[in-house]
Amino acid sequence: MDLGSGIRKALARITGASVVDENAVKELVKDLQRVLITNDVNVKLVFQLTKTIEERALKEKLVPGLSLREHVVSVVHAELQKVLGGKFEPRLGKQKILLLGLFGSGKTTSAAKLAKFYQSKGLKVALIAADVYRPAAFDQLQQLSEQVKSGFYGVRGEKSAVKIAEQSLEELEGKYDVLILDSAGRSAFDGALAEELKEVANAFKPDEKFLVVSADLGQVAGKQAQEFHSTVGVTGVIVTKMDGSGKGGGALSSLAVTGSRVAFIGTGEKITDIQPFDSTRFVAELVGFPDLASLLDKMKEASDEESVQKAIAEGKLDFESFLAQMRAMRKMGPMKQIMQMLGVYDLPEEMVAQSEEKMKAFEAAVLSMTPAERKNPDLMKSKTRQTRVAKGAGLKEDDVRELIKNFEKSVKMMKQFKGNKGLLKKFGKMMPNFKI
Ligand SMILES: Nc1nc2c(ncn2[C@@H]2O[C@H](COP(=O)(O)OP(=O)(O)O)[C@@H](O)[C@H]2O)c(=O)[nH]1
Numbered sequence: 038m039d040l041g042s043g044i045r046k047a048l049a050r051i052t053g054a055s056v057v058d059e060n061a062v063k064e065l066v067k068d069l070q071r072v073l074i075t076n077d078v079n080v081k082l083v084f085q086l087t088k089t090i091e092e093r094a095l096k097e098k099l100v101p102g103l104s105l106r107e108h109v110v111s112v113v114h115a116e117l118q119k120v121l122g123g124k125f126e127p128r129l130g131k132q133k134i135l136l137l138g139l140f141g142s143g144k145t146t147s148a149a150k151l152a153k154f155y156q157s158k159g160l161k162v163a164l165i166a167a168d169v170y171r172p173a174a175f176d177q178l179q180q181l182s183e184q185v186k187s188g189f190y191g192v193r194g195e196k197s198a199v200k201i202a203e204q205s206l207e208e209l210e211g212k213y214d215v216l217i218l219d220s221a222g223r224s225a226f227d228g229a230l231a232e233e234l235k236e237v238a239n240a241f242k243p244d245e246k247f248l249v250v251s252a253d254l255g256q257v258a259g260k261q262a263q264e265f266h267s268t269v270g271v272t273g274v275i276v277t278k279m280d281g282s283g284k285g286g287g288a289l290s291s292l293a294v295t296g297s298r299v300a301f302i303g304t305g306e307k308i309t310d311i312q313p314f315d316s317t318r319f320v321a322e323l324v325g326f327p328d329l330a331s332l333l334d335k336m337k338e339a340s341d342e343e344s345v346q347k348a349i350a351e352g353k354l355d356f357e358s359f360l361a362q363m364r365a366m367r368k369m370g371p372m373k374q375i376m377q378m379l380g381v382y383d384l385p386e387e388m389v390a391q392s393e394e395k396m397k398a399f400e401a402a403v404l405s406m407t408p409a410e411r412k413n414p415d416l417m418k419s420k421t422r423q424t425r426v427a428k429g430a431g432l433k434e435d436d437v438r439e440l441i442k443n444f445e446k447s448v449k450m451m452k453q454f455k456g457n458k459g460l461l462k463k464f465g466k467m468m469p470n471f472k473i
Pocket residue numbers: 138139140141142143144145146147222249277278279280281302303304305306310
């Protein structure tokens with residue numbers, strides 16, 4: 038059983054138990070131990086982790102408002118996050134990145150994925166082919182660079198990686214923001230590889246030295262990272278193939294234990310399948326969103342007016358039901374938290390603040406509408422009505438128009454959600470999209 042479903046199952050037992058007592062917690066701990074060990078997490082670490090979970094779950098004073106069940110679940114989340122490391126914030130400026138790793142670890146693929154990632158942040162990226170041992174390496178990287186539309190530098194047939202590194206700087210520096218050098222691998226880490234990497238690093242002077250390892254390595258990942266680190270220095274690790282391996286948890290935890298920082302994780306074969314590592318997000322995706330159940334409860338509580346729910350379920354939104362939903366959301370907590378519970382991370386602060394402000398403006402506008410206007414959004418297409426509402430709400434006319442436009446967009450979106458099954462639908466019905 039993979040790590041995610043194993044942990045979810047273990048937690049489901051506790052969320053389904055009629056009483057959560059010491060016995061239930063002990064059962065949970067046993068289940069977790071089994072799952073973690075099968076996923077190649079170090080046995081000693083597993084026992085430490087589960088001991089902490091048991092102690093915290095049973096001894097800590099409950100946070101007011103939290104049931105013992107919720108407390109246990111949140112302790113498990115928090116401790117898993119700790120064991121898996123922290124959060125990597127990629128630098129988003131000019132930089133040189135050296136990729137290291139053994140054959141087949143996913144180095145070349147990761148080079149292209151990183152190119153795409155940094156490009157999406159508005160940076161100009163070039164890839165450098167310096168794997169001089171594999172004849173096909175040049176073509177592979179060149180093709181990938183065409184695919185992602187990045188710059189490319191390589192010298193076909195050149196046998197010195199150091200020369201390529203030097204020449205690439207002459208050719209590319211100043212023209213690109215991010216240079217990513219794909220170095221040669223070996224089938225095992227040895228003195229020759231260490232020597233070559235040192236020389237390449239001397240020539241290239243990288244800001245980041247990312248070691249690429251495959252999640253299949255499980256616990257061995259930590260050991261490998263230590264080897265590379267002690268000889269050539271590693272600033273971060275990219276763990277690839279998290280999608281296909283039952284050992285991802287083992288790899289991540291062993292890296293955390295050895296003090297290696299996980300920088301990115303590769304989650305598939307597509308060029309976009311990469312993300313900066315964030316243990317909070319990782320655990321949330323792995324185990325499910327910790328607060329989902331309570332979020333749904335709060336949503337229900339906050340908008341239990343049946344007519345409103347019905348209108349939304351049918352995709353018939355008007356200003357009144359829309360406002361009710363917004364107020365419901367505000368009752369649930371800060372925007373940022375809600376978005377995180379829904380799996381939306383990386384929301385810039387100013388966007389969060391802006392969307393809170395938009396909610397307030399929208400409320401003011403709806404309150405300035407007549408009951409007829411609230412029930413019949415089409416009426417608000419009239420300019421004179423818009424002017425009147427803007428005055429009443431203390432808003433600019435443009436703002437009112439924008440709010441109406443966003444409302445229309447949301448209605449459209451809800452209609453799309455309608456007919457879709459699953460969680461998305463559930464949320465689509467409940468969450469108005471007010472353009473954040
Ligand atoms: N499923 C999956 N496959 C990956 C991932 N990263 C790399 N691969 C595959 O692993 C194989 C080796 O990758 P490559 O980049 O050539 O490794 P290199 O020898 O280190 O340069 C290729 O078939 C890739 O498609 C990943 O995150 N998920």
